[in-house]
Each structure stands twice: as structure tokens, then as C-alpha cells.
Amino acid sequence: MKRWAKSGLLLAAVLSIGFFGFHALFPAPQEVIRKRLVELARLASFDGNEAPLAKMLNSQKLGSYFAAKVEVALDMPGRGPHTFNGRDELVQAAAAARSQLSSLSVQFPDIAVIVASDGQSAEANVTVKAQIGGQRELYIEEIKFSLEKLQGDWLIHRIDPASTLR
Amino acid sequence: MTEVTQESSSAPWWQVVLVGRNPKRTLLRIVGLILGVLLLRQFVVLPVRVDGISMLPTYKSNGVNLVNRLAYVFGKPQRGDVVAIRMAGEHIMLLKRIIGLPGETVEFRRGELFINGEPQEEVYVRLPWRWNMRPVKVEPDEFYVVGDNRSMAWADHKQGRAPRAKIVGRAIL
Numbered sequence: 328m329k330r331w332a333k334s335g336l337l338l339a340a341v342l343s344i345g346f347f348g349f350h351a352l353f354p355a356p357q358e359v360i361r362k363r364l365v366e367l368a369r370l371a372s373f374d375g376n377e378a379p380l381a382k383m384l385n386s387q388k389l390g391s392y393f394a395a396k397v398e399v400a401l402d403m404p405g406r407g408p409h410t411f412n413g414r415d416e417l418v419q420a421a422a423a424a425r426s427q428l429s430s431l432s433v434q435f436p437d438i439a440v441i442v443a444s445d446g447q448s449a450e451a452n453v454t455v456k457a458q459i460g461g462q463r464e465l466y467i468e469e470i471k472f473s474l475e476k477l478q479g480d481w482l483i484h485r486i487d488p489a490s491t492l493r
Numbered sequence: 494m495t496e497v498t499q500e501s502s503s504a505p506w507w508q509v510v511l512v513g514r515n516p517k518r519t520l521l522r523i524v525g526l527i528l529g530v531l532l533l534r535q536f537v538v539l540p541v542r543v544d545g546i547s548m549l550p551t552y553k554s555n556g557v558n559l560v561n562r563l564a565y566v567f568g569k570p571q572r573g574d575v576v577a578i579r580m581a582g583e584h585i586m587l588l589k590r591i592i593g594l595p596g597e598t599v600e601f602r603r604g605e606l607f608i609n610g611e612p613q614e615e616v617y618v619r620l621p622w623r624w625n626m627r628p629v630k631v632e633p634d635e636f637y638v639v640g641d642n643r644s645m646a647w648a649d650h651k652q653g654r655a656p657r658a659k660i661v662g663r664a665i666l
Contacts (some may be wrong), residue, residue, distance in 0.1 A: 389623070421639070435583040436582070436584035437580060437583070437584045437585065438581060438582070439581045439582060452581040453581050454580040454581040454582060454584065456585060460617025465545075467585055469580040469581050486580050489581075490653070491578060491580050491587060491651075491654050491655070492578070492580075492587070492651060492652060492653030492654060493653075493654040493656075493660065
């Protein structure tokens with residue numbers, strides 16, 4: 328009986344390692360997208376100590392998450408609706424924000440990803456929690472990322488407000 | 494019974510304090526407790542921290558509340574209920590009061606709420622302001638929600654029609 332139990336435990340351990348190993352090596356598109364969006368939030372955040380070179384590099388790196396013809400429509404707090412067209416404009420805006428704001432914290436506490444049946448496009452509804460340094464007000468919105476798989480990378484080609492309340 | 498007594502007497506006092514007289518049983522109890530709490534949180538009651546001023550003075554910022562997930566299993570949301578509304582997930586939700594039911598028309602005139610053209614008394618509103626909103630028809634399976642703090646600027650106050658599927662439950666406290 329003990330031998331059976333040991334064999335069973337060993338089999339369960341091997342299967343678990345195989346299962347988690349497979350998912351680590353070949354993650355599902357949902358996981359890949361979720362991970363990229365978390366990285367995006369981390370890159371969009373900055374503090375006051377960021378060096379000028381790091382500001383430039385991080386803004387450029389931020390651009391690598393977007394398609395060249397990206398369209399972004401956001402309802403900016405205190406500024407109303409704003410749109411960005413193209414990756415270059417977005418990178419410039421990110422660089423400008425890094426110069427003008429003292430710090431910015433961006434988090435995506437909830438990310439719900441739906442991949443299309445063809446596996447080449449996806450939509451991610453994301454709760455955005457952002458705070459500008461020195462301000463008490465939190466910016467909390469639900470936004471929708473539309474992504475496309477281009478040359479093996481999931482790139483954002485559109486961002487729209489996803490109004491929780493209509 | 495005797496065995497347990499013997500075991501307990503042989504165990505050092507610090508072990509009894511840390512893991513009890515029977516460590517295996519203690520471990521099972523801990524696992525059971527954790528599972529119970531997780532199941533309770535997932536299916537029955539969701540603890541939340543209130544952040545923001547839109548529900549003043551009913552709910553102050555940094556207050557703690559509980560959301561009853563089972564509140565609408567056997568019934569529908571009612572006018573006056575304070576409900577949690579999910580966004581992309583449940584880590585951050587909106588806490589709002591239902592003022593309009595499916596099929597009704599909601600309107601604000603100089604801060605006064607009108608449902609289907611009839612003025613409504615709102616005892617929970619202590620911070621009124623002159624909000625104006627054109628009549629809005631609430632679609633089937635939707636509820637019109639708004640915060641209690643009407644002294645906020647209209648543009649800064651999240652309010653509108655919430656699909657039933659987005660309502661997680663009713664605030665308990």
C-alpha cells in the first residue's frame with residue numbers, strides 16, 4: 328500500500344512538473360498579453376529620480392509595445408478626451424509627461440483578456456489605477472486594449488475607454 | 494484519550510503554544526480554515542475598502558465594508574440598494590446607489606431626482622447640488638446608479654447605467 332502511495336505521489340509530482348513546465352515554456356496567449364500589459368504599466372510609471380537618459384530610453388521602450396499606426400483615445404482627468412495617432416506621437420507624449428510630471432504610478436490591477444479564434448488578435452479590458460506625484464486624486468478607469476500579433480509580438484493597435492457605466 | 498494526554502504531556506510547552514498538542518490536527522484545521530475563508534470570499538462575502546468621496550456622507554473614504562454576493566440570487570436589485578460594480582475585475586470596483594430600475598426614465602432637475610417624470614425623495618442625499626441631466630431611459634437588464642455625494646462636479650462623478658452582469662453584490666454595512 329505504501330509503495331502504491333509513493334508511486335502515486337511520484338506520478339503526481341512528475342505530472343505537476345510537466346504541466347507547469349509546459350505552461351512556463353509555452354505560455355497561453357492570454358498569459359503573454361497579461362505579462363506584456365503589466366510590463367507596460369511598469370514602464371509607464373516613473374519617479375522623480377529618473378535620469379534624463381533613462382527617461383528617453385524608457386519612453387522609446389514604451390513605444391515598442393505599440394503598433395506603428397496605433398490609435399489611442401483616452402479621457403484624461405481634468406483635460407477631457409484626448410487622442411494620439413501613431414507610435415511616434417505617443418512616444419513624444421510619454422517623453423513630455425516624464426519631463427513635466429514629478430512622478431507617475433500606473434497599475435493594472437485587473438486584466439481580462441479575450442483572444443480571437445484566429446489567435447492573431449485580442450482584446451484586453453483593463454482597470455487602470457494611476458496617480459500623479461503630488462496629487463491626492465487617483466485616476467481609475469476601465470479601458471480596452473485591442474492587440475494584434477505582428478511578427479510574433481502582441482502589439483497594441485488601439486486603446487479606447489471601456490465605460491463601466493453607460 | 495489516554496494517548497493524547499500522554500502525547501501532550503511529552504511535548505514541550507513552546508510546541509504546544511505554536512502548533513498545538515496534535516500538529517497534524519492543527520495543520521488540518523489551518524488548511525480547513527484557509528479553504529473556508531477563500532470559499533466564503535469567493536462565493537458569499539467580499540471585503541472591500543472604500544476609497545473616494547462619491548458616496549459621502551454614507552461611506553467615508555478609507556472605510557471598510559462587506560459586499561454580499563448572494564444578495565441577488567433570489568431577488569432583483571432594488572432602488573436604494575448600495576451595490577458594488579465590477580470594472581475589468583474585482584480588485585477595484587465602483588460603490589454606487591441604485592436609483593433607476595430597468596425600463597424607467599431617470600432625470601435630474603436642479604439636483605432633484607425624477608423617475609418617469611415623478612420627483613423622488615432621497616433621504617440619503619445630505620450634500621445636494623443643482624445637477625441637471627436630460628431624461629435617460631434605463632434599458633432592460635440595466636440599473637441606473639449614482640453616488641450619494643451630489644456636491645461633486647457632474648463631470649467628476651461617475652454615474653450611469655450599469656449592466657446587471659456587472660453588479661457583484663449589495664453592500665452589507
